[in-house]
Structures are given as C-alpha cells and as structure tokens.
Amino acid sequence: MRILIVSDAWSPQVNGVVTSLQALVAELRGLGHQVKLLSPSDFRSRPCPTYPEIPLVWDLWRVGPAIREFRPDCVHLATEGPLGWAARNWLGKRRLAFSSAVHTRFPEYLNTRWSWLPLSWGYAYLRWFHRPSQAVLVSTERLRGELAEWRIRRLVLWRKGVDTRLFHPRERGAGPVQPVFLCVGRIAAEKNLQAFLALDLPGELQVVGDGPQREELQARFPRVRFLGYRHGEALAEAYRQASVLVFPSRTDTYGLVMLEALACGTPVAAFPVPGPLDVLEQGVNGVMAEDLREACLAALELDRARCAELAARQSWRASALEFLAQQRLLDGEPCLDLAVVATRP
Numbered sequence: 457m458r459i460l461i462v463s464d465a466w467s468p469q470v471n472g473v474v475t476s477l478q479a480l481v482a483e484l485r486g487l488g489h490q491v492k493l494l495s496p497s498d499f500r501s502r503p504c505p506t507y508p509e510i511p512l513v514w515d516l517w518r519v520g521p522a523i524r525e526f527r528p529d530c531v532h533l534a535t536e537g538p539l540g541w542a543a544r545n546w547l548g549k550r551r552l553a554f555s556s557a558v559h560t561r562f563p564e565y566l567n568t569r570w571s572w573l574p575l576s577w578g579y580a581y582l583r584w585f586h587r588p589s590q591a592v593l594v595s596t597e598r599l600r601g602e603l604a605e606w607r608i609r610r611l612v613l614w615r616k617g618v619d620t621r622l623f624h625p626r627e628r629g630a631g632p633v634q635p636v637f638l639c640v641g642r643i644a645a646e647k648n649l650q651a652f653l654a655l656d657l658p659g660e661l662q663v664v665g666d667g668p669q670r671e672e673l674q675a676r677f678p679r680v681r682f683l684g685y686r687h688g689e690a691l692a693e694a695y696r697q698a699s700v701l702v703f704p705s706r707t708d709t710y711g712l713v714m715l716e717a718l719a720c721g722t723p724v725a726a727f728p729v730p731g732p733l734d735v736l737e738q739g740v741n742g743v744m745a746e747d748l749r750e751a752c753l754a755a756l757e758l759d760r761a762r763c764a765e766l767a768a769r770q771s772w773r774a775s776a777l778e779f780l781a782q783q784r785l786l787d788g789e790p791c792l793d794l795a796v797v798a799t800r801p
Contacts, residue, residue: 457489457529457530458489458490458492458527458529458530459489459490459491459492459528459529459530460494460523460526460528460531460532461477461480461481461491461492461493461531461532461534462519462531462533462535462539462540462543463493463534463535463539463540464495464496464510464511464512464513464534464536464537464538464540465495465510465534465535465559466493466495466497467495467497469509469510470642470665471641471642472559472708472712472713473534473535473560475712476559476775477493477534479617479772479776480772480775480779481493482772483772483773483776484779486773487776487777487780492526492528494519494522494523494539494543495539496511496512496513499515499518499539500513500515502514509666509668512537512538513537513538513539513542514538516538516539516541519539519542519543519546520542520546523543523546523547530554530555531547531552531553531554532555532556532557532593533554533555533557533589534557534559535559536556536562536582536585536586540556540585544585544588548588553590554590555590555591555593556585556589556591556592556593557592557593557594558582558593558594558599558603558608558709559595560708560709561707561709562581562582563575563578563581564578564646564706564707568645568646568707579606579608582603582606583606583607583608586609590610591612592608592611592612593612593613593614593779593782594611594612594613595614595615595616595709595734596615596730597613597734598730598734599710600612600613612782613778613782614775614778614779614782615770615774616710616712616715617715617770617771617773617774617775618716618718618719618767618768618770618771618772619716619772620767620768620771622688622689623692623695623716623717623720623767624719624720624764624768625696625720625764634658634659634660635658635659635660635700635756636659636662636697636698636699636700637652637655637659637661637662637700637702637725637752638662638663638664638694638698638700638701638702638722639652639661639663639664639665639701639702639704640664640686640691640694640695640701640713640717641665641705641713642665642667643663643666643668643670643673644667644668644669647705647707648704648705649663649669649673649704650673650704651727651748652702652704652748653673653676653677653680654677655702655748655749655752656749657749659699661677661679661680661681662680662681662683662698663681663682663683664683664684664685664691664694666684670682691716692720695716695717696721696722698717698722699756700723700724700725700752700755700756701713701714701717701723701725702724702726702752703724703725703726703727703731703732705731706727708730708731709730710734711726711732714731715767715770718735718741718742718764718766718767719764719767719768721760721764723741723742723755723756723758723763724736724741724742724743724755725743725744725745725748725751725752725754725755726742726748726751727744727745727748727751728744728745728746732744737766739758740759740762740763740766741762741767742758743758
C-alpha cells in the first residue's frame with residue numbers, strides 16, 4: 457500500500473508525536489508498505505511565536521499537488537496544525553476519505569498558556585478539525601472516553617509502543633550513593649516542570665530536554681542539572697542511571713518517556729492523572745500521588761526488573777499492526793476506500 461502521513465511535527469523537533477511517527481513509519485516500511493511523510497521539512501515555514509522550535513508552514517498551496525503526486529491509497533493526518541488543515545481541506549473538497557489522530561491535549565495546552573481561554577473553545581477546534589475524519593485514532597481508552605464526552609466521533613484505539621532494542625535494562629554498576637531523579641521532556645509551561653524542580657528530594661535532580669522555559673528555570677533552580685537533549689543510546693543510558701523518572705505533567709495524553717524509562721528498568725513517579733493512569737500499575741512499576749515528593753520516595757523501593765518486564769510487552773510492531781488494522785489495510789483493501797487521488801483534479 458501507498459500510505460501518506462501528514463504531520464506538522466517532525467524531526468528535528470523532539471517530542472512524543474515525532475517519536476511515535478518515526479517508529480510507525482519504520483515499522484510500516486518494514487512490513488513492505490510504501491510510506492511518505494509530508495512535514496515542515498518539505499515546505500517553507502516560520503517559527504511559531506512564543507515557541508520557535510515549532511515551524512509553521514505557510515506555502516500551503518503546495519500540499520494538494522504533493523498529495524496528488526504521491527498517489528496514496530490512504531492518507532492519515534497526524535496533527536491539527538497548518539499542514540493538517542491544508543490536507544484536510546484539499547481532501548474534503550474532493551470528497552476523499554482520511555483518518556486522523558489526537559496526540560496531544562491541545563485545549564489543555566492552550567489553557568495552560570492563556571488561562572482566560574475556555575477549554576470548550578479548544579475542544580470545539582478539535583471537533584471541527586476531526587469531524588470529516590473516517591477514524592480518529594487515540595492512544596488510550598480513557599482518552600477515547602474523554603473525547604467522546606466532548607462530542608468527537610469515530611474514535612478508535614491505536615496504542616503506542618517502545619523500542620525494546622534500544623531501551624532495555626543493563627547492569628548499572630556501583631553507581632552513585634545518592635538517588636538520581638530524572639525528568640525527560642520539553643521544557644515548556646504545559647509540562648508542569650516546576651512541580652518537579654521545586655521538590656525537596658535527596659540526591660540529584662536532572663532534566664533531559666530543552667524548550668522555551670529552559671533559560672528561566674535553569675536560573676531559578678541552580679541545584680538542578682539541565683542536560684539538554686539526549687538521543688539514542690545516550691538517552692537510554694540516562695534512563696538506566698536514574699533511580700526514578702519523575703513525570704510531573706498533568707496534560708499529556710500518554711507520555712512515551714514513561715514507557716521508555718520503564719523498559720530500561722526505571723520506575724516512575726507521577727500525579728494520578730490521565731497518562732500515568734494509563735501507563736503505570738500503582739505500586740508495581742510506578743507510584744502516583746498528589747504529593748509528588750511522596751511518590752518519588754516510594755518509587756525508589758520498586759523492583760526495577762519488574763518494571764522492564766512489563767514494558768517489554770508493548771512493541772512498536774504491535775502498534776503499527778494496530779494502525780493498519782484500524783484502517784483495513786491488513787486484508788489488502790484500500791485504506792478507508794480512498795480513491796487514487798491522481799484521478800481527480
């Protein structure tokens with residue numbers, strides 16, 4: 457099959473959406489499908505105001521010709537940004553079907569930055585974007601239920617995975633006497649990083665990642681080690697050397713970093729909110745509590761071997777097969793009965 461994925465999020469951005477799509481593309485190609493990804497790297501873009509790491513494509517008139525040129529059997533819209541909208545509108549005018557996905561709690565992110573903006577406005581935006589989609593893919597049953605309450609329809613489950621070839625336990629050696637509490641992710645307001653940085657914990661606090669708040673928070677919390685981005689084996693080693701991964705976000709739909717840490721044998725401390733509630737087993741591979749410090753200290757006592765064992769069950773190959781199954785590709789039928797777009801102007 458010829459599969460086209462349209463995403464406003466792609467390398468060199470570092471986030472869970474990019475990680476998920478990179479893994480999906482690799483697995484689909486490994487299964488013998490021809491995959492093309494339309495991303496900001498294929499177009500002209502400008503940095504997003506207040507968030508320059510995110511490029512906003514502006515020459516959107518080129519999206520339609522790019523879809524027609526590839527002649528896909530199916531199209532999947534991964535994000536609700538300018539590229540996603542341009543592809544949605546082009547396909548809609550030609551009455552061509554597509555699937556889409558909800559990767560982030562977009563309304564909550566907006567509300568974190570602009571508290572005066574009602575959540576209902578953000579969900580109206582999501583509802584409008586996804587209304588013509590034939591299948592709206594979500595990562596957890598909990599998220600499917602929440603989105604259904606906001607009247608978003610045709611929701612189907614597409615679970616995420618972890619690269620167990622990269623993220624796996626390894627002998628840690630003697631290591632530091634004091635514990636290491638690690639946080640991995642974008643350094644941005646929606647990640648609630650200050651809830652971690654302000655904790656009075658023994659040992660060392662580390663942050664892997666970067667973002668618009670790094671300079672401010674690094675100045676305010678000089679005790680914390682800000683390590684910048686880590687990729688590949690360097691990221692896996694950061695997980696392995698940590699005693700606990702701390703996940704302070706209250707707005708993530710899932711939180712892939714939790715699964716990566718667990719696969720390396722590192723337990724997780726988090727708030728009892730969607731995301732952690734979908735990934736963690738309380739008292740087994742993580743501790744969730746409104747008192748985040750209490751959760752961090754309790755997580756030190758968890759069995760690292762058990763953490764890795766549970767995470768290893770969720771592979772990216774299984775995730776990719778679920779993506780295909782939801783779009784009726786496994787039996788060889790065209791995805792969502794999408795016509796070959798080259799036959800239409």
